[in-house]
Structures are given as structure tokens and as C-alpha cells.
Amino acid sequence: MNGAHALINTLVDEGVEVCFANPGTSEMHFVAALDGVPRMRAVLALFEGVATGAADGYARMTGGPAAVLLHLGPGLGNGLANLHNARRAHVPMVVIVGDHATYHKKYDAPLESDIDALAGSVSGWVHRASRTEDVAAYTTAAIAASRSGHISTLILPADVSWTEGVQADVPAMAVITPPTVTDEEMQLAANAFRSGEPTVLMIGGDATRGDGLAAAARIAAATGATLLCETFPTRLERGAGVPAVERLAYFAEAAQAQLAGARHLILVGAPSPVSFFAYPGKPSDLVPPGCAAQAVAGPFGATDALIALAEELAPGTGAPVASLSRPAIPNGPLTAFSAADVIGALLPENAIIVDEANTSGATLPAATAGAPAHDLLTLTGGAIGFGLPTAVGAAVAAPQRPVLCLQSDGSAMYTISALWTQARENLDITTVIYNNGAYDVLRIELQRVGAQSADAPGPKARDLLDLGRPAIDFSKIAEGMGVPARRVSTVEDFAAALTEAFAASGPHLIEAVIPSLLG
């Protein structure tokens, strides 16, 4: 058995049966070995950022890792942005990066580069297999390490892949274990909730679903605490029948308003709130003055900690849940706001929403709060180009569920070839592109700069945030990659297109032409 076979066999034996791949010559023995392992499904991406984003979406929906196959340092580089998001999402993932043969590296061939440095910047576990005999053991260790919410990167030299060898036993390797919650931490948190003082419970990590949400909602109802969720949850369950939780706002001013007056901030699975970016004269740390922040658990174990707290603080109570309440389909022009109402009105049962709508999604949480229960996947790391690829992975993971990908125009262009993989795999994804012809979030930021300094934004600055010269025709681009597309600019057409797309299987793209928020 050569190294490639050992790798693929070990992956499927450990339950990793999907590989998102963009291979090259140094991975060709892996490719050649695929037919020998029927349980392994290989999904081709035309760009590495699509493969890594898809693996992120897959892991968010299954809880387990997918494998990703990348070609050398440049391939890993192309995949880094969505690996960054996956790292922030604390999802499991096994990244296999092919490298030159061990004996070839010293020649500094054109594609030689420092793979280890790149891998280290996003991975919780990095190893380089230098002998065929170790491949199975390293693969097992990589998978184990990933399961605690890390990216494991296994660098596989081509000769290790193609050489035959007997697999050695699995050596004991350090497993990354999440820190445990102490009794003292639990008691401090319970005391805060009982203090009678304004208290905010902010949840994140694994607590944004089912049992975690229920426990958090029970604590809030029983103690009067304000319940919030981290700004960018990995996977938030919400909608009718699910306990509702408001997310911390993206812009610091709005987040400060949500936290104002709190004396206690109990963090269960969520990091302490900080401004997404720094701004002149504004605080980075969003914990209000006079408020004591206390972390009870990290992203893993948050649900368990909340259940224990709920049993102590709200024994025997049930969790309040959102009721079914959809907005009406509005009249008037198609805007980001009216589009959100249309989505709230039409969202199918059991949907998965992948949200990279950015500014165009401002009212989406309210508009969909009473829609049928759904999962929401968000831009955990802020690296744009997340939506289209993550929708691929979510759809591969949950083929029976409709996926709705809400995608801003500027961000879509980073990983646009994900549409081709959607078509190739006939994935049930409805993509809405909000085409407002601008980097609207940066227009807002530029306005803020102008308000704070002598640099009144001039025509060159504004032009650099303008996507309208030339206007991008996403419908043509989608059709060019095999995804049926429709361009709409009225509420009626948007509603009709959405209804049709939800009714038909396979991928569909709706290009919603809307005005920029800034006119």
C-alpha cells in the first residue's frame, strides 16, 4: 500500500468520506488512488478558497471534518482566507497539502515555498509526513486533533505518497483538549445572575444551537439577564420554535448600546466583545466601564456549562421560543430591506442560510426571526469570499435541506467559481446576489473617515469603492458556469424568482439589483 492509499483508507475508516479538492501534479497519486476507495467522495473546486470554504460549511453542518486537498504552498495560500474563517469558527478540518518529494526540496524548484509557515498561521495541528510508514498514524492523529475544533494540516511529500510501505502503529500524540470549567467559575457566574444587578449573558461556540440556546433562554427568563449571541456565530439555530437570541451588533457604537449599563457580562462560549476594527478615539474593548466580564467556557463545552447553570438558576423551567410569524411581501421598490422581508415571507422549512450579505443583510435577522426554523452560518473570521463556497459544503453535508446563500456583490467575486461546483454537484442552493454596484461597507467606513479628519473623500477615493464601472452582470457569470440565473429589480420579480428557485432542485442564482445604502 502506498502513502496515498494509506491516507485515503485511514480517512474513510475514521469517517472522513468527503474531500474537497483542487489537486496538482504532486497530488496525482492521491487522485489515482481515489478509485480504489469507493467510500471517498471527491468534490472538485476550481480554486482552493472554494475547497476550504466548502470544508468549513460541511463541518458546520455535520460537526465532523471533511478533507481538503491542496497543491503546494501557492495552493495553500489561495485557501488561507477561508481557512482563517474556519479557524475562527472552531470547526474540524483536515487539510492535506501535497509537497515536492522529500529529496527534491533541496533543489528549490520553481514551486518550492515555505508551506509550514503558511500552515502554521491557521492550523492547530501541523505535521509533515516524511515516511510512508507514518501516513496512517499521522492521518489518525490529524483527524483526532481536528475534532476539538481545529484545522489539522498534514503536509504530504509526493514520494511519501507514491512509495509503498507497511503502516506503523499509531504513536501516542498529544490531543488538543478544551479547558474544563471549574466549580468556582460556575459559582461566580451563578452569583452574578443572582446579584439583581444588570447582567448580560453572551453565548457562542457550541451553545448557539438546540440545548445550549434552550438553557441560555431559561437562565435569561428566570434571572432577567439580557441574552446576546456573539456577532458571528458558527451555526445559529433560529426561527419558529427555537429560543430567540439577539446577536451583538457589528458596528461598535451599536454593540455599545446593547451592552450599556451592564454590571456583569457572563461569557459562555463567546469571546469578550471587542470592536471588529479600531477607530480613532473609540474604544476597542466593548465591555462597559464598571462591568465585570467573566468567561465560563470556551467554544467547546459552552452548552454543557449553560445546562448546568440553568439547572441551578432555573430548575424545572422551560425555554421560551419564537413563534411562527412571517412578514408580508412588501410593496414598493426592491431594496436590501424589502428583499429581507421577501426572504422572511418565503423561506422554506428547514433551510440553511449562509449569510455573506454584509450591509445588505442589516434587517435580515428581524425579517426572518419568525420564519420556519433554520440554521444560519455567518462570516466568523471576516475574510470575505465565504458565502458561495460555504454554501457548497453545507449543501454537500445536508443534501435534503434547501440552502439559501445571501451574498453581497463585492465579496462574491473572490470565490465566484464556487458556482461551477454548485452546478457540477447539482447542489440545492439558491444564491441571492445583492448587486448594489459598490463596496457599500467601505463607503460607510470612508464616510466615517471623512467625518473624523481633513480627508474629505474625493473622486479617486470614492471610485476605488465603486463596482459599477463596468456594472457586473452576475446572471451572465452564473450562466457561464452552468447555474441558471435571473436578474430582478422589483419586489414582485424577486418574490417570483425566489419561489421558483425554492420549488426546483439544483442551484439557482437570483441577481437582486438594489440601490446602495448611501444612494
Added chain:
Amino acid sequence: MNGAHALINTLVDEGVEVCFANPGTSEMHFVAALDGVPRMRAVLALFEGVATGAADGYARMTGGPAAVLLHLGPGLGNGLANLHNARRAHVPMVVIVGDHATYHKKYDAPLESDIDALAGSVSGWVHRASRTEDVAAYTTAAIAASRSGHISTLILPADVSWTEGVQADVPAMAVITPPTVTDEEMQLAANAFRSGEPTVLMIGGDATRGDGLAAAARIAAATGATLLCETFPTRLERGAGVPAVERLAYFAEAAQAQLAGARHLILVGAPSPVSFFAYPGKPSDLVPPGCAAQAVAGPFGATDALIALAEELAPGTGAPVASLSRPAIPNGPLTAFSAADVIGALLPENAIIVDEANTSGATLPAATAGAPAHDLLTLTGGAIGFGLPTAVGAAVAAPQRPVLCLQSDGSAMYTISALWTQARENLDITTVIYNNGAYDVLRIELQRVGAQSADAPGPKARDLLDLGRPAIDFSKIAEGMGVPARRVSTVEDFAAALTEAFAASGPHLIEAVIPSLLG
């Protein structure tokens, strides 16, 4: 003056007047400062790999650096593949990576990542400006370091950018100087040429243009040495009136045939020949047994070394040059080979060819050897997604020259949004997409694997190299980004489309539908 103004003013004062940009919030003060410096031209890219590839093309044609503006670690990650190619091309480039404010980094906000590790993997010079007062000095140093053919990366925290400060004097900083050629090295090389034994002169670096080519051709003519050029020159001048040089082949077997029998290999500006990838049972080092390889100069100074050698070995001689000799437009079906002849027949005067045709370009060197003089830019680092962006930079650098971008289909999809920048800037670029519906180079590699091992490629393996399910319609994609496009599948239509595209200014795309080399 704030840091952003100091940066931009220093760039233009030092002659860096183009910035390829994909900015984000942490770069908004840079954007706001642009209107105050009319001499700085900012060119927007929709993806960082387009910006870095464009800066590479710009530097290859001007010899001087462009600036590149990127957003944090994920933005740098997206730009790494084409930075890798630029590093291998030894071109100057100044990369500015915005970072979080200095005081904000400790909060580990969502976009926080290890920028320094990524920058270090491709840069010859990396500094982090931590005080506004140092920005001008660091910028000056970055530009100076880049001029010896390196990527200089300046990491600029947002608060350093927005804070006002008096600029300090420029401290003395180490400048990277290329090694000098010793008299002994020169004499050893001269002795080899005079030995009467089979000698190969392989050139690269700055010797693949004008004076370097002429000197190399004189040496070869006078001594009987075989003249070769490195496989992937940064910028090769060729065509009618230019001394001709054959490139070392990409596949190791073919390169070995070119070098067979040589007793001396004199490397002037070129690295010692190695196989692009390793293959089971085949050598990585392509220097034939019994051949002595001797490097005389690195990529800088190669021309000077050749001139000195020519004066010694071939005093008073002139260089033989290629004569004007175009192929006829062929009859028969449109293939990669007939397309090459059409290009040779129609190439306009003074063109710049950006070649990422990969397998589809196999006969292009022969077909264009007698075309009017032109520059050829090649895939120096092997990181695909190079062609479309590099054409952008070449066209910005040389607006009076027609640019012909020869682009394979698979590689095109990595940085396809470069077409939008081509349209936005109305660049005179004719792009030919060779649409053969496959990763053809990998099909060849997979065949080689199959011939060497028990892994006869099966349907899963072959499917992973197939781009035809669904077929990509590059014409629609191009039109979606504002580039007029035409799809052709006959020699006649290809010739007509090429003639039209060369005659009109602005960007045009021709999608040449051709069969896979493997049928």
C-alpha cells in the same frame, strides 16, 4: 501629515506612481488620502491575486516597482500565489498590508492573524511600521530593497496610518545587493567555452533581453556552444530582429535531451536546471552525468557578465538575429497547434505576450519565432492564475503596446475577475482562452502515474481533472465583467476574431474551443 499621506507622498516622490489595490476598512485612510496626491494612480482589483499579479506584470515591463495595497492577513493570503510568481521573477514590488491598530491587536479581533509569517514567505524585506514618524523612512527603504528584485512588504497598522506625525530622517538600512562576479568565475567560464568540449550556455534573469541576448548569441556563434534560456524567463525578448534562444523544456525528459552530451554548463542568470516536479525513478537534477555546471552570475548582473565574456570570446562580432518569418494561416480544425500558427501569422508589431497557455502553448515558441519582435512574460513560479492579472499590469505599464494574453481554461478560473479590471481601465488586452474542458497537464501527469504504478486511472480520478461538466462558457463570464467576447471553434473564426481584436483598442476575449490533447 498622517501616516497614509506620508506613505503615498514618499511612493510618488520615489517614482512609484501606480498602486494596484484591494482595500478594506484598515486601509481606508490610505484610500481617503489618494485624492491629495494626483500623481498616484490607483487601480482597483476585485481580488488580491489580481492586484499582486498586475504588480508583477507592471514591474516586468517597467523594471520598477508598483505598489500593492492589501487588507490584513486574509488579503495577503489571497495575494500569495502571484507574489510567489513575482518572487521567482525577481521583480521589484512594494506590498503594503494594512493591519489593525497597534493597540487593537491584543484583543484578537476576528480578522487578527499572523501577517508577518505570511509576508516572510515571499518577501525579501518585511517591516512593520509602529510609529507614524517612521513611515516615510520605511517606505524609502522598502522601495530601495525592492529595486534589487525583491518583494518589500510594509505592514501598516491603521493607527499609524491615521495619526499625524512629523517624519523622521531616513535611517541607514541594509540594502540587498546582488553578489558580484569574480574574475576567477569569469575565467573558468571562458576556459570552458574555449575547451572544445560540448558546452551549453544557459541564460536567465536580466540577460533575456537586448544586450544580454546579443552577447549570449555572439558567444554561442563564436564558440559553438549551445545557447539555452531558463524554462520560465521573467521577460524574454524575441521575434524578428532579436537573437533567438531556445528555452529549456518543461518536462524533464525533453530537458534532458536538450542537455545530453554537454560537458560544461555555464549558467548566467539562470538557476541550475532541475525537474519542475519529482517523478518516481527519475532524477531531479538535470545536469547530465559528467557535465560540470558553473554559475557565473545571478539574475542581476547576468547581462554585464555576458557582455564581458563576449568581449573576451567573440570580440568584434555581431549577433545573429531571427528573420521575419510568419507561418501561414493553416487549414483544418482549430487545435492548440493551429491556433499557435494563427497567432504567429497575425501577431502585431511590438506586442507583449503573457503566456499561461500551459499545454495549449506547446508549439507557440516555434510558431512565433519569426513574428515581429515582442516580449514574452512566463509563469516563473508555477503558481497558476498568473495570466489574466499579469496582462493587466503589463498593459498599465505599456499602454501603447498591444498585450496578448494566452490563457488556459483551468488556470483562468483562479483570477478570472482580472477581466473586470481590464474593462474598467479599458486596457488594450486580447485574451485567448484555450477552452479544452480539462486540466490537460494533469491528465498527462495522471497517465504517467498510471503507466508507473498499479493505479490505472479510473473514472473518479479522471473526473477530478474534467472541466467539462458543466462546460464553462468563458464568453458569458467575460461579458458579465464588461469584456466583449467571442467564442470560436474554427481556424477561420479564430483568425477573424484575432484580427478584429488586434484592430480595436480596449479588452477583448476570444474563447477558442479546442480538443484536449488526450482526445
